[in-house]
Amino acid sequence: MRAEDIVALYLLLVERAVQLWVDGGWGIDALLNQQTRPHNDFDALVHFDDLVTMTEVLAAHDFKLKEIWSENRWVSHSVQVQLIGREQVANKEVATAFVLRDGNGHELDIHVLNFDDRGYGIPAWDSNFIFPPDAFEGRGVIAGTPVRCLSAQMQMATHTGYALQDKDLHDLQLLHKRFGVAYLEEQAHILLGAGA
Numbered sequence: 001m002r003a004e005d006i007v008a009l010y011l012l013l014v015e016r017a018v019q020l021w022v023d024g025g026w027g028i029d030a031l032l033n034q035q036t037r038p039h040n041d042f043d044a045l046v047h048f049d050d051l052v053t054m055t056e057v058l059a060a061h062d063f064k065l066k067e068i069w070s071e072n073r074w075v076s077h078s079v080q081v082q083l084i085g086r087e088q089v090a091n092k093e094v095a096t097a098f099v100l101r102d103g104n105g106h107e108l109d110i111h112v113l114n115f116d117d118r119g120y121g122i123p124a125w126d127s128n129f130i131f132p133p134d135a136f137e138g139r140g141v142i143a144g145t146p147v148r149c150l151s152a153q154m155q156m157a158t159h160t161g162y163a164l165q166d167k168d169l170h171d172l173q174l175l176h177k178r179f180g181v182a183y184l185e186e187q188a189h190i191l192l193g194a195g196a
Contacts, residue, residue: 013057026043055082071126138154
């Protein structure tokens with residue numbers, strides 16, 4: 001996806017008051033204020049309370065459900081939600097980790113968060129990870145447009161617990177060099193073992 005596609009999607013949702021934070025490769029490039037590699041999709045974290053608005057907007061722009069991630073957890077919702085909802089016998093449920101795709105091949109990879117009364121982000125998907133309030137203070141730029149994203153420290157923290165690809169290692173090296181964010185033990189073992 002091109003930077004212009006990301007900006008258009010981001011603004012489309014933010015202008016409808018959807019709370020989201022750019023994550024993944026675009027989130028790191030936003031922090032760096034430059035695109036450092038190609039990206040296939042747009043990763044974002046979205047507030048649970050904004051799922052109805054988000055899916056209405058995206059459905060109106062030709063987005064459809066492409067995939068439900070294995071870490072998805074179906075969560076009760078008060079209303080039927082487009083694209084990511086399902087009706088069970090006694091209640092309505094919504095997906096919390098999924099990919100939406102439009103007719104042009106643009107993909108939006110969403111993970112859904114709730115927030116506690118202290119501002120901590122609690123994953124609605126199957127995860128024990130907790131996002132501290134300062135994780136959401138990241139500010140970056142994509143194609144000249146300011147965006148909210150995860151902080152550099154949180155980007156480093158979320159790149160663990162799975163097999164890191166070359167693109168992930170590239171991103172982590174850039175975070176480390178630009179912001180001085182220390183590698184986690186798992187990352188250091190891979191990167192420093194490779195002479196990074």
